[in-house]
Amino acid sequence: MKVLLTGGAGFVGGHTCEVLLKRGDEVVLLDNVNDYYDQRLKEHTLDILRSVPTGKLTEYLIDLRDLDAVTKVFEEHKFDVICHLAAQAGVRHSIQHAISNVQTNILATVHLLELSRKHNVPNFVMASSSSVYGKSSTPPFSEDQLCNKPISPYAATKRSCELFAHTYHHLYNQNVTCLRFFTVYGPRGRPDMAAYKFIDRIYHDRAIDKYGDGSAIREFTYISDIVDGVIAAIDNPRPYEIVNLGGGATHTLNELISTIEKHCGKKALINQMPDQPGDVPLTSADQKRAQAILNFHPKVSLDDGIRQTVHWYLMYQKLNKGLTNGV
Ligand code: NAD
Structure with a gap:
């Protein structure tokens, strides 16, 4: 299959690519390797992908906002599936950079949808986010709930992308699956996210910024479980679906911190901060649809996932001293 x-x-893209190559797929990778966080982590991911002996990897280090450049990629290849995981992620970043968030998330997605329908690509899988549920959805969040009250530009762009995807399905019969990821963590995780930041700061005896009283609830999802869901969506084209992918359990921020303390063998120093605008108090995934159509069954507990993440972090520290989160 050519992806x-x-x-x-x-x-998420790096881990997904690795699995696709290992099972022998041909992957055309597109990324502008932006500097939202330390680019050495992205270079590290690319090095890993280049060393996979199976499959075939072709790289285009270009910007999705550049329609001419992306058009050329579609002219040079015939794809079986588009797996669209590029975005400007980060709720807090989106509040400071709403316009560029719209360009990177919405415009880039419409470029890809437009080229997919012009080139008759049979399947389109894209990353959405649990943030679309906002503050007023009822837990556990099911995909049928009305998500019309986003509380950050990031959430608004992700919901917009789902709506554009539906439009292309309606007008052109484009098969699309929108996957709502719930707080993903794991090795090579984003340095702007809590799991990575907390491990990094606790390990270096630096205070962590704790927003609110720690009672905020998240459905943390280990990276290998997310990749299982993405691959299942790649392999099972559906006319139009929105599907939650969550870790299968919820935990408070305080539980995340104590799990990291346990695996780092150190106590956290806490820098108490107020609740952040744009942050939702709770996420919790109803997984019935993911189970029914993607046979999705998350396997990795928070304890085991954090153990593996800390293990990776310690190895990565030796490779790259002084990694900064760049945010
Ligand atoms: P990431 O920032 O690690 O990966 C996104 C990649 O997209 C980066 O390598 C970046 O360089 C690239 N990119 C950004 N703008 C681009 C552009 N204009 N042109 C080409 N490439 C561009 O983020 P991630 O955590 O791997 O997220 C993957 C997807 O999952 C995103 O769509 C994100 O919104 C979504 N998501 C992630 C989480 C999570 O917890 N990690 C949760 C919900 C949704």
């Missing part, structure tokens, strides 16, 4: 994978130098 166009956007965001392949990033966290």
Whole structure:
């Protein structure tokens, strides 16, 4: 199968690409390797992908906002599936950079949808986010709930992308699956996210910024479980679906911190901060649809996932001293 994978130098994209190559697929990776966080982590991911002996990897280090450049990629390849994981992620970043968030997330997605329908690509899988549920959805969040009250530009762009995807399905019968990821963590995880930041700061005896009283609830999802869901969506084209992918359990921020303390063998120093605008108090995934149509069954507990993440972090520290989160 020939896959166009956007965001392949990033966290979820890198892991997805690795699995596709290992099973022998041909992957055309598209990423602009931006500097939202330390680019050495993306280079590290690209090095890993280049060393996979199976499959075939072709790289285009270009920007999805550049329609001419992306058009050329579609002219040079015939894709079986688009797996669109590139985005400007980060709720807090989106509040500071709303316009560029719209360009990177919405415009880039419409470029890809437009080229997919022009080139009759049979399947389109894209990353959405649990942030679309906002503050007023009822837990556990099911995909049928009305997500019309986003509380950050990031959430608004992700919901917009789902709506554009539906439009292309309606007008052109484009098969699309939108996957709503719930707080993903794991090796090579994003340095701007809590799991990585907390491990990094606790390990270096630096205070962590704790927003609110720690009672905020998240459905943390280990990277290998997310990749299982993405691959299942790649392999099972559906006319139009929105599907939650969550880790299968919820935990408070305080539980995340104590799990990291346990695996780092150190106590956290806490820098208490107020609740952040744009942050939702709770995420919790109803997984019935993911189970029914993707046979999705998350396997990795928070304890085991953090153990593996800390293990990776310690090895990565030796490789790259002084990694900064760049945010
Ligand atoms: P990431 O930032 O690690 O990866 C995104 C990649 O996209 C990066 O490598 C970046 O360089 C690339 N990119 C950004 N703008 C681009 C552009 N204009 N042109 C080409 N490439 C561009 O993020 P991630 O955590 O791997 O997220 C993957 C997807 O999952 C994103 O769509 C994100 O919104 C979504 N998501 C992630 C999480 C999570 O917890 N990690 C949760 C919900 C949704």
